[in-house]
Amino acid sequence: MDIMIKILYAVISVIVATVYGLTLGGVVQKIYARVHGRFGPPVWQPFIDIIKTHGKRVSISHGIMFYLGPVFRFAGGLGTYLFIPVIYGSVVFANFSMAGDLLLVMYFIFFGQLGMALGAGEGGHPYSPLGIARGLSQMSTFELPFSLAVIAVAIQYDSLNITTIVAAQQGSILNWTLFTNPFAVIAAMISLLGMNMHSPFSLVLAPQEIPIGPPVEMNSSFLAILQTNRGLFTAAKLVLFMNLFFGGATNLLIMIVKTFFIYLVSVIVGAAFPRFRPEQSFRFFLKWPTIIGIISIIFIVYF
């Protein structure tokens, strides 16, 4: 019976996160539009999109892996989210975080990406592998500063357990990693720019170059799943960052506020800068954020 309650909680948790993530997406679209001087779509536009794409009359599949690609992707988003304790102290939002630690979450992010890449690959469209090649390359580069930051955090709290890390940051705002280990946070936040794939790091979907890249062949329900996942996955990443660097959240409201502001960093940068070429982006991540990441480790070990 225990496990059924667990699953029920997980379902609630996932729904909340998805709804939040999609809304967040709508808000961000609105912000972008205002920056561009447009009126922009309503904030519930992502929901409309999902229903609309799902309702398409024609649904095309290129094969079994293509069919499973979006499933993998969504499972990746779900898993990433479900292995993170979302709200500190909450039973409902603890998810399945006891199955593993931070390393599990970091590697589960790859699960969806790999599955999606495989599905898109079977689509046979040349833009898909182009986008995937860019995405994988860029991922490998921003993963370096991010992992350095994570290692710095692990050293700092002597743990890889997310709950432990959050617990250690409770009490005062000055206990946040942001203030106790600022270099790690800077490195990780720059990596987050890459993860969120806003400009200048929007290589993968790059509409003008390789129109939307990997999901180019995705249609109807497949695309709907991907759109749903986009909301959930964004929320998962933001929650992870909030937990690691910004003191976590003790209730839903704090979670929403904190993650919104974390996301806002990406949005501001994205609205202000044009896109990098692939090699510029790779070089950027391997240079400054990596150096900051190394500094963060030196800082935490020796100071």
Added chain:
Amino acid sequence: MVNPIYIIILSLAAGFLLSIFDKSGRKLSLIVFYSVLTFNVFVIADWFYRFTVLGVSTLTINTAGFSAPLSINLQLGIQEAFVLLFANLTGLLAAIYLIKKFKESNISSLVLYLILIMGVNGLVMTRDLFNMFVFLEILSISTFALTILTKNKKSLSAGFKYMIAGGVASTFFLLGVVFVYYFTGNLNLDFINPSDFTNYGLIAIFLLSIAVFIELKPFPANGWALDVYESVNSGITSVIAVVNSAAIIFVFYKIMPLLPQNLLNIFGIAGVVTFFFSNLMGLKQTNAKRLLGYSSIGQMGLLVASIIYTIHSPNKLIYLIVGGFFTNHLIAKAGLFWITGIVKKEKIKDWGILKENKFLLILFGLLLFALSGIPPFPGFWAKWEFIKLLVHGKMFFVVGGILLGSLFEIVFLFRWFTIAVKGEVPSENPKISFEFSKYFSTTIFVGITLTISVVIMKYFYDFNWFQFLPLIAVVVLYFLDFIPSKIKGFLSLIAVGIYGYFLYPFESNLQLFFGIIFIVGSAINIIATLNRKNINKGFYGFLLMMIFSFGNLLIAKSYLEFFLAWEFMTISSFVLILRGKKAQKASLLYIIFSTAGAYLMMIGFSLAPNLTSNSALIIAISNINLPILVTVLLAIGFMIKSGSLGVHIWLPEAHAEAESDVSPFISAILLKAGVFGLFMVGISYINHVPAFDMFYWIGWIGVLTAIVGAFLASFQEDAKRLLAYSSMSQVGYIVASIAILSHLGWLSALYLSFNHMMFKSALFIAIAGVYYRTHTRTMYEMGGLIKKMPLSFISVLIGIIAVSGVPPLSGFGAKWLIYSSFIERGWYLQAGVLFFASAVSFLYLYRLIHTIFLGQLKYEHQNVKEAPIWFLIPQVIFMVGIMAISMYPNLIIQPLNSIVGNYFNSSIIVDGYNITSSLGNWNGNMIMFVTMGIFVVPLIILVLLNGRTQTVKQFNIVYAAERPESPQTTHIAYNMFAHYRKALGGWGKPRIWNFWHETNEWAHSLSGLFRQIYTGNGQTYILHIILYIVVIYFIMGV
């Protein structure tokens, strides 16, 4: 019992009478000729038997009715008998080899030949210095005359050079003899008192010895010998290189007691210098016989050095070392010279012709292996003991010179071998003519060297049958070679099973673990080889040899047993790699690097303290405090085998070019032998931690190997090279984890070793299946094969997920363990680099699966079928294995935890399926179920909501308002990560490859430079001799 003086008398008498016999026909003279030679062999063999088995004491023969010193006396002891047995046997076999020539030529050739043999016998037996001079001259003159058995311009001019050089040397010898007499009043070796040589007396002994030494062809005063070797008939060359050399080296041995120690030291060094430089100069040589000449003078130098440096050792050791070098060199050299006479190809590059004649190829290979000092041939044991002796004497420069020289020798000998096996067959004269007599002699010699090898293994070392197994496997399968391949495969599988059964009761669980990787892993991989058609000569023999040597590594009880198994493993894997279609360069690279590593290990083991217990080495070594130098040497040796950064360049070539069902053995199992070795070093290290933290640096090398390997893999177009670099990267992880020297670190290393064995086998076999169907390894030529080969696709999919470390498969466990152990140990930056490497690995993994199985199917692959069943079975087994340990990680974590618990205190808590370290936790079982849940639920929803899906044809894609026509232009595969390469800029240059390439170029340039001293001008050669004498004189500093 025949008095050996009859050898001399009969040879001389027959020699003079032959020209009379010849009047009544060549047949009679030939009968007389061969009976005398045979008689000699039997007389000496009889004496040799008496000395060795019956223990008869040394025989002294007085002449002219007086005893020495009034008359000349001959002596025949065990040493003389040994040398003469070889000399006379070689003489007989060379004569048989030359029978066709002797039938046609002038009778004087037969006479000269008999006189030569007589001279050799006299030279070896006589104790009188002047008599020695006489026999030396008899020998020389008959040899000079025999050089023109085939009269052409080259052999004439070589003979002339030989003569003037020999003339100068014998002039000095004569002077030496006379001055010895002047200072001591005696000519008999037994009565000369070395203490009489004071002041000027030293000049006497110097002249005597330097003359003999010149005859032994020291560098650089040996140009004449090279010319003779190159130009003279092979049969006669073999006599000069073997029979004459044997006699002269024995003369040197006889006068050695007279020489002062400082002169001996100089000669010892000169011998090593000769060995080093002749092998260096051999690098650039393209003429087969001249190459053998270089090798021959080098080996003579080594032989001289070995005599000088072993002189104070126990008799048994001298026999093994000097006798080993002596027989090894002479037999192999004679045999190889004979083969050059059979093949009749001057240029080495034309030797591809040999592969048309399998029997001759085997003879050639065996002799070549013998010459390169590969076990079980005598040269291997001699080298092992000699190096040990030198190392104990702290003569490191000598050791370095010998081993580096040997490495050069390996390079040119194996280059020759690979050409013989894989080279192109020359267009003109593509047939090797068959002459029974020539084959007969060569075969006999191969038989003798093999017999001696067995005798050494059995009687000197007392090895049991287990150590013989790798050899037995080759021999047995050689005789079963006519059976179809499949049956041999099944037999091999059974043999491996039985072997495993006998091996099974291990002393420790670590051995058991590696036993599972080596033996069970190999057994499963054998299944893939069952797909082979036809006969496949030689394949299973060497495969079994390799597998048995893996196992023997585990149970080796001494350094030598370990090293023996290691060398067997190297040579068998070399032959297996060489079987690949274009594996000539790859296998050469492999054997060179392996040998270099083996030499380092040889020094390391020589320096290591003696073992104190009678357990397997991996256990016994824990009580041994290895000096830091030993640890470094052994570690480098093992890291070469596991393809660490800097010494990895053999790895991609060997993995890629080996036959596709051999690659899984090389990658998934062979590399683990290096890992096993590193564990061995580590076990000693953790019990006796030295001041210098070497494993810290090994850790860095491992980490850098991981990242560089991952990048290199990402930039490959060849599927097998990609997997090869992936192996390099993964083994880098393993090496780095071993270097952590903590419980968690070793746990990760073992876990990853096991995991890597499974997923890399599965991947290589899957690619083997793809190659089997598509006949290409170049990935961009494939694509879309998922629809044609779905099972292979699933196998690759599971494989790459396991490599990448994506949950829920077993790879994540490895990643979790590794990062936890690194952070726990405080190796933060290394952990960061490993994270990076792991992210980069997604690049090549995606590339592998996408470009082969996804994207656009090529037209030529429309009718491709699923891989054969024999490839699928092992893949399924490995997949089941991967899934099992993914879902129930306890299956492997529990045993590994207890294995590593023998060396470190456990640092993890295993509670059910939950594993907790000091940093975090991992519950593989729960992850698996959650993942299945979150995967299945959306899938069901999708299937329910999306019933209208229709599958479309290949080109039905949204493509910039046009419909693509050709899969070639639509499949993104070639140079997939071009932008990454661009981003890396100068970091992407192949620096290590360039470094080794430059090293190679330099060695060859130096070789080309040094050998220019051999101008071909006879006067220069005399000048060399004169200058050599002067220089040695000044170095001696009288």
Added chain:
Amino acid sequence: MIVALILGFALLLIGIYGMLSQKNLIKIVIGFSIADTGTHIIIVSIGYLRNRTAPILNSAVDISKAVQQVVDPIPSALVLTAIVIGLAVTALMLSFVVELYKKRQSLSIDDYQELKW
């Protein structure tokens, strides 16, 4: 006999110099022959003992004191053998020269160096 010893060494060196400096094959052989002769003289010279007679047991020598009265006979015996051997070697060398000349019509040693390196 010290003069003979010096002379012998001088001949030896002259012979070797000749072998090294002369390009003509026959002259090289002559050089060898001179060096060989020098060696023979050296051998004979070191066997000589001042104020002694030839080692022949005839009326000139008191058999019971022969050891004190004759020169050392061994070098003389040796030199005979050495001369014979030297002759054989020289003859063989010359026959090689003849054969070489037949093949190439040249006596210069520089023309016979295609075997090298």
